[in-house]
Amino acid sequence: MQRRGSASPIEDSRTPSLSLVTGPALRGSNGRDIDPSFYSSFLQSDQEEASGRKTSDSSDLSPEESANLRNPSTPRSPIISTKETTMSPLESQLSNASMDGSIGSRRRWRSRARSPWSNSLLTLAVTLLGLLTVFGIVYSYLTRQIDPQGCKTPRMVPTYIKLLGFDSEHTRFASKYGLYLYRERNVDAYSEEDIGLKGVPVLFLPGNAGSYRQGRSLAAEASNYFHDALRHDQDRYKAGTRSLDFFMADFNEDMAAFHGQTLLDQAEYVNEALSYILSLYHDPRRPGRDPNLPDPTSVILIGHSMGGIVARTVLTMSNYQANSVNTIITMSTPHARPPVSFDSDLVHTYKQINDYWREAYSQKWANHNPLWHVTLISIAGGGGDSIVPSDYTSLSSLVPDTHGFTVFTTTMPTVWTGMDHLSIAWCDSFRKVIIRSLFDIVDVQRSSQTKQRADRMNVFKKWYLTGLEDGAEKVLTRKNPNTLLTLGDNVNAILPQGQRLVLREFGKRRQPEAHLLTVPSQGVPGKKFTLLSDQILSAPGGSGKLEVLFCSVFPLRAGLSSAHLSHSLDLSDGSSGATRLACKSAVEDLIQLPASTRTSKYPFDAPQPFSYLQYDLEDLAEHQFVAVVDKAERLSTGWVVAEFSNSSDAVIPTRVGLGRLVSTGLNIRLPADRPMLTEVKIPAMHSSLLAYKLRVGKQPCGEDAELFTPFVRQYIEEPYESKYFVNVKEAEINLHGIAPYMPPHLRETSGPRGVSFQLWSDPSCNASVELSLSVDVLGSLGKLVMRYRTVFAAFPLVVVALVIRKQFKIYDQTGVFIPFSESLDLCLRSSLPVLFLGLSFLASSLASSSPVIAAHGPSNWRTNATESVIDFTKNDLLLGSQDTFYWFLVPVFGVISVAVCVLINHVAMFLTSILSVVRGILVSRRGYIKIEDQKAGVLFSPLSPNYRIVNTAVLLLLVSTVIPYQFAYIVACIVQLATCVKASAHAKETRTSSHYNFYNYVHSIFILMLWILPVNVLVLIVWVHNLAVHWLTPFSSHHNVLSIMPFLLLVETLASQTMVPRVTSRFRHITSIIFFVLAVYAAIYGVTYAYLLHHIVNLGVAWLVGVHLSTSGFSLRGLKQLLEGGDFRDEGSATVHGHLKKLP
Template sequence: MVIKHSLSKRLTWISLKVSGLILLVLILYSFLSKLDGADCGSCRGIYMSPAYARVKGFDETHTRLALKYSLYLYREQNIDIMPDDDEDKPLILSGTPVLFVPGNAGSYKQIRSIASESASSFYRDYIVQGKLSSLNKNTNNLDFFSADFNEDFTAFHGRTMLDQAEYLNEAIKFILDLYKDNETPAKSVIIIGHSMGGVVSRVMLTLPNYLDDSVNTIITLAAPHAAAPATFDGDLLNVFASTDEFWRNGYIQPPKTPLQLLANKRLQNVSLISITGGLLDNMLPADYTSLIGLIPASNGFSISTTGIPGVWTPIDHLAIVWCDQLRKKLAEVLLLIVDKTSTSQTYSLENRMEVFRKTLLSGFEKDSKQDSDSFKAGAGLIPFTHKLKIDTKQLKDTPKEHTFALPKINNKRDSYAPDMHLFYIPKDGLKFQFSYLSSIKPESIEKLGENSPSIMLCKTLSSDNPIQDDEYKKIIDYTDENTKHFVELKCVDVNKDIHTIPRSFKSSKSTSESSIGADSSPFYFLQLDSSILSKYDAVILAESSLKLENNQNDEGDFVLADIEIEQNAKLVGGESSLWTLFTRGYDLTLPAHRPIVITVDVPSAWSSLLAYKFDVRYEHSDTERFSPILAQSINDETKWHINLKENNYITSTIQGVSPFCPFYKKYSNLKLFLFSDSLATDKVVDIYMSIDWFKSLKLLVMKYRLSIVSLPIFIISVVIFLQFKHFIKTDHFPSFYDCLLEVYDIKTLIPLCTTVSLLSIVTANKSFQMLLNFLDPVENGNLDLMQYIENENVHINLYFLGLEEKALWFFGPIAMIISLSLVSAVYDILVFTGKLLGYVYFRCFPTSKQGIFNRRRAIGTALLIGSIPLYLPFQFAYIVCIVVQAIVVIRNFAYMIKASRAQELSEKGQDPANIFSKATSNSSSKTAAASSIPVPSTKIETSYPVSISSAINNSKSSSQVYENFINFNVTLFMLMFWILPINIPVLVVWIHNFSLKWATPFSSHHNFLAVIPIVLLIQNNVSGNFISRPNSKLTIFITKFIIAYLSIYSLIYGARHLFWLHHLLNLLAAWILILLINDYLYPNNSSLPNESKDSSSLKLH
């Protein structure tokens, strides 16, 4: 039976198929295109002299897992003390222990770059240069240990994660035991985790064998804390969920339940820092490294390498462990948090977090200012350090000035400029902002005689509450015997609050030119907002003795400062409407007389699915002391765009609101910071904002790479639903192609696209999400715990495409068109390949003389099923099933070719048996290989498998019977083929363990019930038995419900729960077998309503 399709339907199919494939090619091209600007990596190469000593004492007497894993000690040659070659001598260590945990398929040797720099930095900065007192007087050298997991695939398998965490807990006990005889025995270990190693580090603290207080600092590099990077394994998702729940319960105050009490005890002193490489990481979405909703800000934060001072570059997934700029920063941080006088070997949680914030944050983050001296002194947390007594003659011009610049562009004064420049902070109710930008690093006021300036925040001394002079760190008196009027101030030196930013001159090309270890020095920036300035009366800028000259053609040094009304320094770029940004864009004009640093809030830029384009237009001035800089900041990510040129286009990608990841409800939009020498020009700056759609395509790959499996399964399930609907109605099982064209029909396609468009919008609704969460059989993250940690300022969308942007409703239809095109293309390829192999099969293999039941096949099936509970994972059986099903399809195509050739010979009056005799004579040597294949009869009407030809005596024609059979098998193979990627990763883990001769228990993966229905259904297909048609209202309803549930689940939940789609396929297979059994046991009850019993006897069994 052939279903006829109209020309318009075929044209729609062709046009949409081509459009979808073009979109897919554009997405791949965008993804593979080279990044530029702030997203272009610029890591420098590194050198080291590594040596690794295996810790042989940590063997199977300590843990059973020592048979599979091992522990190494890193030593930097010519710096670290090397262990003795004599294994009988004990290993003597005097440093602070650090444990490195490699990630998915990672190596223990990846620690070498960070360990090498730490050893070199300690020796160079603390020993040779003697900076103990100025940096950290209690620091110590670091002993780096590294776990060798034989390149385990932790991203694919939950049990492997638990094994590694268990092993590491025992390793820490052993490591700490090595320090028990030291003067101050170490009681805890610092952990550095790369990729999945960062998640394993968190899992460690949840296990029963964890030693209390043995871990208090965890630094993770490109670790997926917010979401599992792969959802192929249910055990993996359970480990993620239970670990996240444990950590979130650890910060409930006061703890009440036993879980909360245990978690609070283990986590209250733990700091967790998550570092991501940003967009350059093509293995893990940068958004997955977020700690939002997991821990409070008092215990950790996440940060991008593009914003870490002195690093300023994105880093790919593997380079993040060796990038020179980052390893120098990590070495600095580690040596600053170490306290060798404490048994914990680190400072307190508060002190560690202060070091992390001051060293790693860019200064734009909301939590960065709490550690500044300016904030602490204003809040009364630290005393004022200096007392100034200044002759008012020195300040004669400053009451009129709100700006300061060196060198002077137009110096109208002939008198000598004062050493002290005072910026009064008016108390008239207005809010002010002070900004400082310089190529010269400010120093303490005690070093004013050198080349650097100094900045202080001051308050007028009150006679009502005087401070004794001996309480000040230093008293500076600028008065003499001729002084008539003076002012006394108590001040705090804020030179330690200065932040470094990338250098930007006309010749600057990359932020790496002024990063850590580069030849050029960076710029230095300080910004004090009204919350700090309101606590003071004035800002003092003490000018250095160095006189800066005008160098208009050179990259000369400069100092710029101003104090402005805060409202004038903060502008809003456009509205919050994304749709307006799509269609018209936004224009913003910055005034000619503007602050040197101006903040632009962009309320419409908050989606991480879009690339934002900023066209910055301004007129360049020859008197500019530096080239303009544009910084972008959102949450904990900062990027720098340096050396802006006239009519410069900047593309901005952000870590904003991302699908499937927790995000802040507030404060999640992009902010721009424009640094310009506004004192040297009187020209306006225009900024035009729009969307860069081509680069936005690149972002879809990392966000929706798992949807490339789930959405096509949705399409296939819809096709199967239409096939069964037609089968139940007409007893004809149409081809996959025919029903796929029905999906392309306008009458089906428009409602489908409308549905997914609305679904993109309603899945962001909180009430609808509660309903979807209730209906989901797989447990999700606890939103209530997330909101407790973030004071209800957190949300997450785990459904369909995870969209929060209503303006992106069209992403749903686009995803459908791409999925339809992908399914169509794969179907065409599989059918073409199947027919080609079927032709080869027809030419090479003879037909079998045996019957349907094959003893060897039954024995093989029994052995396959029996081995699953004992050793093999059920994924192995699934691979066998899909291979067998492929053979069934190929064999069916071969029979179809034979039947077609036989029909041609019969029409010509020739004996159709000739083609079979020729095939047999041409390949007689291959009879044994094909002995399990049922024999088609040599008669034209019985050129099909025996079980199928047995149905030909009823009212259905032989061609219709066989058409039903081959159509069903092709459809089943399509569904199994798309579910195949879900099962491969766990099988890869099993093969890896098999190669190591390690029999890891796979728990749920040995559940033979998860694959028995699929195995039996495939064996039924091999036997040539066709499925039974649902023939009652109940069986019809259940059949449609199961297929519809598979379709809906793959659409809404599939991307985050891919493993569950296998079980739904297994459920469908089980139901088809139940229909077969029911039809076999009760053949007289097979008729449909209004159908004669004669026609109902066509069931194949």
């Protein structure tokens, strides 16, 4: 490889090598640098050079200097050393041909003396556009499409009992972590001798930097609910219901979201805690527990945020005790992907965990599946969660629907509100639903302390889902008749077939009254029964105003007597022609919907929800009548609407594409004779990146006041996300459907089903309604923040890599290391548009590829439902999008990246300028400066090479033993900043091209290191936190000295004022290839595997160190010379050696 230049910007006569001056500085016979403006004029045209005409600027030169410039082969003694030396591998012999090539390349590059602060109009325009885009995204995220939150703060009186017995004899983490038992004061009985373990053990796991105290809301509700409601319920007691003993793991606010080893440590600790908790219940000396009950063998786990991942990791650990966990409930937990990919351990740990779960559920036989009895429920807070994207909470790629599901808090009955990342742990309405579901699954008569898996799943679906989902199980079909309904001939009415029942008040006849609707014959397809009321449905024998029964003529079969029916409702008034019906109550299939009146604003506001029933005709096959019984005995307010409707009238499918939906929107007019419930299906609405506006036209209601105002349910089927809009006129629509970087489903699916809108409106108004749906462009911008937040860290590195690549390319050709801003301007006119255009085509290609790959390999899992093999990493690349529509995001992110790079570049230069001024003030206060330091421009008094070698060696030794290499990287960044400050100060003082070359070089390296800083800083935070809690166990995976050695060597080299030599042979392409690979990798893999960005940059830095070493040869002596560096000195300046000049 041919090298031009030396190890320092100015020739150092102490260097025993034959070399050329590095950089654009040309030397005259007097040793002075020629200003860059000189050869800017000198290289105006090749024609003028060929004719040998001297430029106007060269008239100031001496005749010898002019002769040297006109004839490059003329020897110049200040440039060429006469000492003999051995050439290094990267050096080449100096010849007249190489000199001619150097001058020729400079002629081709018309150098411009340009300020690093200056930017072209093109750069300014792109920067302005990028900043406006960023402003729009941030403004949209903070102000538009924000889900309302209606959480109320609960009250509790907590007591935490630390289990000191769980010490170092049980776990090696006893000094770092802790275990507590929660007791509610004045509710839970406990003492020093008996801590009151009489129930079912539950362990709460906090999240990243979370506290064990976050579990107090759930624990307090469990204690109060059992004490107030269940303690005296003998039926529940006999069924195995007991109190819940809430244990809490104290992870000392550790940060498992940033570090994979911390995640594994917590999982190991939890397994040991589970064994200890179960041993407490096995102690025969423990009073208060029924000796006839089996000892517990499992613990229910509840995890918040990363605590949910810890819970799943527990089952994959080697110290896991089989069947000690069978129920896991997680809240705002990123199951599908790690929240950040800056740590290799975290990414690999996630992959191992998810692969284990997928492989377990891919087994054909249950006895081969270690997770067969495990149920996993993932609960998401929705768009209000600004910490973890709620898309990542999906279990569709991990768990079949027989063992778990994902649900949003906006879906859960009586909750109906979105939550942020922290409020989901304490929200009052939410905790009530969670605790009631837990009490419904416990059964202390079983050693597992819980019901069987299928029963647990039914309980969770009952409490967490709406009941409106396709395939929702109905209790009515499994029940036997339990009510005998007796009707008279004259008092009760049977409505004609197809007529709708509408009651506007109750108790009109001052006595109970039944209204019968005839069930249509089964031959009619698509029929559905619906009922809506503002009253709570009464159970058989209850005191409510409304009871709904599904009846058949009694007796159902010969020999059946009324004694088999536990309840009787006689409405015959002693009539001789009474009709008897055997009926089933529908109260157990009740669906609660948020109340919608003229005063309603949010679904969580109303104290009493609406009651709703919905059955397919197939569910009513054994019944002839639906009896709606008005049990009020005096006139009272209230209403009910009941009807049978056809799906052809109630369901409106749309076939509009996404392009048309974005451009023109969708308008639908619903007829006046529509059913009470109308559903509009829009398959094209499946992306979580778009937000919409839904407008519902006003519905005139004529003479009678409307029973209720229209309300809408927006829902998708996977995951279970429903949102309600009451008293709706205009609604903001956003969803968590198909999201970027999400792995495909564990089972093959037929494709996205999109969003459906269910509209309930008063059918008695007999008026048409218009629906209008349009894309909210500004609201959609904010959806990029959570889905693409890592892109905003990875994509700017694409720009930085290409800019530095261009700088080195020009430097190797001309000897001019142009400023970062100038290189960015050149890239905007060449490589950046080409690369982003190519990436746009690649994004479209990746999005259009099939999600199912017919291939076999050890990394793919075979599912029960299909013989195809699913590639779970398919969406890891580039945009991670599954829709070709979003190709334009690549240039959008490119424009933003350019703007961010320009901004960071100017901030870095501003910081450098400020620090250089401060440095100048501090230096001036010393009172004396050497004249040669002032005039000759010595950068600073460098440390001796031996001292630098010792410093570097000590730091590398610490990295290999004690500190993570991320700490050394922070030190390297600080040292590089100091080098930039000194280089900037002396470049401004000397105003020589060599000093500006060096400053531009070290500044660009500093910008590159800044963009890698986020990859390293998170692991460093974990390490510092461990020091704070006196945990000194080193990170086994972060002590590779090769991951930091090139950075340290380069930084030390630059600190010794050593300029990188030029490479003019074919080896110069290595520099271009390395930085081009970095740019492409940052774009394609930077989001999913961001931790590798450090190692690719590390490879590039190692190459630069090698180029530097070429100056002195690859040897320890050469390394010493490299660290010793050279002086920035104008050799022709007047110096007074050894004399000091007093500052005025």
